[in-house]
Every structure is written in structure tokens, then in C-alpha cells.
Amino acid sequence: MTIHLPASLTTGAGSTPAGRAWLDRLPSLVDRAVHRWGLQLGAPFGLGTAAWTAPGARADGTPVVLKITFPHDEARYEATALRMWHGLAAVELLDHDADDWALLLRRAHPGTPMLNESSPAPVRLRAGLDVLANLHTARIDAPVPDQVEVSAAWARVAAERAARWSHLYPETHHPMQHGLELLQAFGTRGAMPGPRVLLHGDLNPGNVLLDAPQGGTGHWLAIDPKPMVGDPAYDLWPLLTQLDQPFRYADPADEIAARVRLAEKTLGIPGQRICEWALARSVESVLWQWDTWRDPRRQARTREELEHVRLWAALATRWPRRP
Numbered sequence: 001m002t003i004h005l006p007a008s009l010t011t012g013a014g015s016t017p018a019g020r021a022w023l024d025r026l027p028s029l030v031d032r033a034v035h036r037w038g039l040q041l042g043a044p045f046g047l048g049t050a051a052w053t054a055p056g057a058r059a060d061g062t063p064v065v066l067k068i069t070f071p072h073d074e075a076r077y078e079a080t081a082l083r084m085w086h087g088l089a090a091v092e093l094l095d096h097d098a099d100d101w102a103l104l105l106r107r108a109h110p111g112t113p114m115l116n117e118s119s120p121a122p123v124r125l126r127a128g129l130d131v132l133a134n135l136h137t138a139r140i141d142a143p144v145p146d147q148v149e150v151s152a153a154w155a156r157v158a159a160e161r162a163a164r165w166s167h168l169y170p171e172t173h174h175p176m177q178h179g180l181e182l183l184q185a186f187g188t189r190g191a192m193p194g195p196r197v198l199l200h201g202d203l204n205p206g207n208v209l210l211d212a213p214q215g216g217t218g219h220w221l222a223i224d225p226k227p228m229v230g231d232p233a234y235d236l237w238p239l240l241t242q243l244d245q246p247f248r249y250a251d252p253a254d255e256i257a258a259r260v261r262l263a264e265k266t267l268g269i270p271g272q273r274i275c276e277w278a279l280a281r282s283v284e285s286v287l288w289q290w291d292t293w294r295d296p297r298r299q300a301r302t303r304e305e306l307e308h309v310r311l312w313a314a315l316a317t318r319w320p321r322r323p
Contacts, residue, residue, distance in 0.1 A: 001027045001028070001034075003027050003030050003052070004043060004044055005023060005026070005052070006044055006046045006047070006048070006052075007046070008046060008047060008048055008049050009023070009048060009049060009050075009051075009052060010023070011049070012048070012050055013049060013050045013070040019070055022070050022071070026052055026068065029068050029100050029102065030052070030054075030068060032097075032102075033068065033097070033100065033102045034066075036097065036102075037058060037066075038058055039057070039058060039064065039066060039104075040056050040057050041054045041055070042054060042055045042056055050069060050070045050075070051068060051069040051075070051224075052067070052068045053066065053067045053068075055107055062094075062106065063106070063107040063109065064104055064105060064106060064107055065091075065104075065106075065107045066102070066103075066105075067104075068100065069101040069102075069103070070101070071101050074201070074226040077144045077145065077227050078103065078224070078225055078226075078227070079093055079096040079098070079103060080227065081144060081200075081225045081227035082103075082225070083142070084138045084139065084140065084141065084142060084198060085135060085222075088135055088137070089130070089131045089134040089135055089219070089221055090223070091105050091106065091108060091221045092105065092106040093105060105223075108209045108211035108221050109211060109212065109213050109214075110210060110212065111209045111210065111211070113205065113206045113207075113208065113209055113210075114209070114210070114220065114243070115204075115206045115242070115243070117210060121243045121244045121246075122262075125240075125243055125262060125263075126262070126266070127208075128205065128208055128239045129239070129262065129263055129266040130220075130266070131208055131220050131222055132200070132203060132232075132235055132236070132239070133266060133267055135198065135200055135222060136197040136198065136232050136235075136267075138197070138198040140198050140229055144198070144227045145227070145229070146228065146229055146230065147186075147196075147230020147231060147234060148188070148189055148230060149187070150228055150230075151183060151187035151230075152184075152187030152188070153187070154183060154284055155183040155184040155187045158180055158183055158283065158284050158287050158288075159180060159184075161287040161288070161290065162176065162177075162180055164291070165287065165290045165291070165299075168290060168299060168303060169286075169303070169306055172306045172309060172310060175279070175283075175306075175309045175310050175312075175313035175314075176283055176286075176306075176309060178279060178317075179279045179280050179282065179284070179309060179313065180280075180283060182276050182279060182280040183280040183283065183284060186231065186234075186280060192231065192273075194231050194233070194273065195231070196231070197229070198229060199228045199229065199230055199231075199232070199234055199235050200222055200225045200226070200227065200235050201227050201228055201234075201235070202224060202225065202226045202238065203222060203235050203238060203239055204242045205238075205242050205243050207222060207224045207225075208220050208221070208223070209221050231273070231277070232267065232269055233269045233270075233274045233276070233277045236267075236274050236277065236278065237277060237278040237281045237282070240256065240259045240263065240278065241256075241278070246259070247307065247308055247311070252311060253311055253315065256311060256312075256315065260274050272319040272321055275312055275315040275316035275319050276316045278315075278316075279313050279315075282305070282309050282312050283309055285305070286305050286309065289302045290302055
């Protein structure tokens, strides 16, 4: 079977030896899925760096998306989470094949990502927070990774990277160190007590799609989870910072603080905890980028995100504690 490979996939997963070997197997994986589920497929979506996805239909006309994922740990529990979210604000899992890392999903129409929807950022933020509030109510009845254990592993790696790249952030040492200490605390059992919920793990606005069938009431659905069980405040950072460009506002601190207050009010999560997670994840992200792309010009561009680290550190330090 011949299939089209989007450039995002060949330059993403396909840039590694394991990924290239998987791409060689991909046509047979797609062929097996087509026969297993009786699918008629359209051209693949041109997005995604670690999965091949294409719209299609089953023999009975059910609109679907076939997703075949490059095997990696973050995607291992996607089907498990989608099953636990059945009936909630997530795309519906119709079937899956664990051996082939293949998911059959009910297609969202029109499927517009929240990132590209034209509503003002505050409107989309409220909608995204409603999605999170809904997802966090799921009953956890199957094993998924533990956020504390995952954070502990990240903290160890981040500390090594911080030592390696400390010369890139001499003026931001204290905020970076604060973030590293928070990441270590979030990875220490009992150090940061709080509720535990089924986390999406990557609820950026590109992973929330509009589902509004003709004549129906529109609603938003989450896709592409990297699920864990843990602190609900973990899930906020990408939604708060990626709907638009809040760090380019005239007063970024005021804009970010307003978004945190809305999240605090909507979800009942302490604003300080939201800011602490945002700081820890911002620090981990900067260090990951420096370690992954070691070209000095790319590293210089990443240094611009140190301003984000400073802002989150200031908010985390000054945010009023709940009584």
C-alpha cells in the first residue's frame, strides 16, 4: 500500500533511526488498519511530528480519524485515557490496536483547533478551562503514569542540563534555580500535597478541537493526551500561554495574572500552585531546548524565553496564598 508522508512527520519522528525504520513499516500498518476496520481513507492531515493521521469513514458511514503513532512512552497510555474520558470532553475512541499503536477515533467536525479559532483569547480560555474541568472529573480505573514519578525523572535530567548550560543564564540564575527546586519538589512524594486527577498532559490549544456537527450545538474536545495521574495545576501552563502571545502584551505580567485568576476561579486550583507549575515547566522546557538544539543561534533564540521564566518566578513568589 502506498501512503503519503507529511513533511512534519519525516522531519519529526523520521529524523531518527528508529523513526525511519517505523516509517518503512507504516504503509503495512495503515493497510492492516484499513482492512481491520473496513475504512475508506482520505489524504492524511499535514500536521503532527510523531503520528500519521488521516480522515475517513467506516462502511456504515461513521466519520473517523485513523491515527497510527510512532511508539514512544508519552503516547503509550493515550487509548487508556480516552476510554476513561468516554462521554466527557475528549474525542471518542471507537477502537484501537495496541500492537500497531493504531487508534480509530470518531472525527470532530469541523475540527478547528482552538489555536486557530477566531474568538478573542479570553473566550477561548474560558472554553479551554471548561474542557479541563470536565476531563479532571474522570473516574480513574486503569493504570497510567504517576506525575510524581515522572516529575522526579524530569528533575534529575533538568539538574544535569542546568549544570551543562548554566553559562547561558547568568542573569537568571535565581529564577531558574527556583524552577528546578519546584520541579524536584513536585517529584518528591508528599512534598507538594494536593488532589490527584487524570491529567491530559499536553492541553495546548492545538490539542483542543471544535466539534459542531451541522445543526448541532458546538463543543470543544481534547485530543492527543499524554496522560498521567497527578496535580491538576500541572495541566494549565500551555493553555495559559499558547492561545496567543501574552508575553508580547503591553503588560505581560498583568495579562498572565488575569488568566491565572480566571483559572483559579473556574477550577478551584490555587493560583500560586498554577504559577509554580508554570515556572517549573518553563524552566524544564528551556533546558530541554538548549540540550536538544545545540546550535548557538538556536540557543540564543531560546534565551528569549528566560523572560517567561522571570515573569512566572515573580508571580509564584508574590501570589497571595489561600488562607
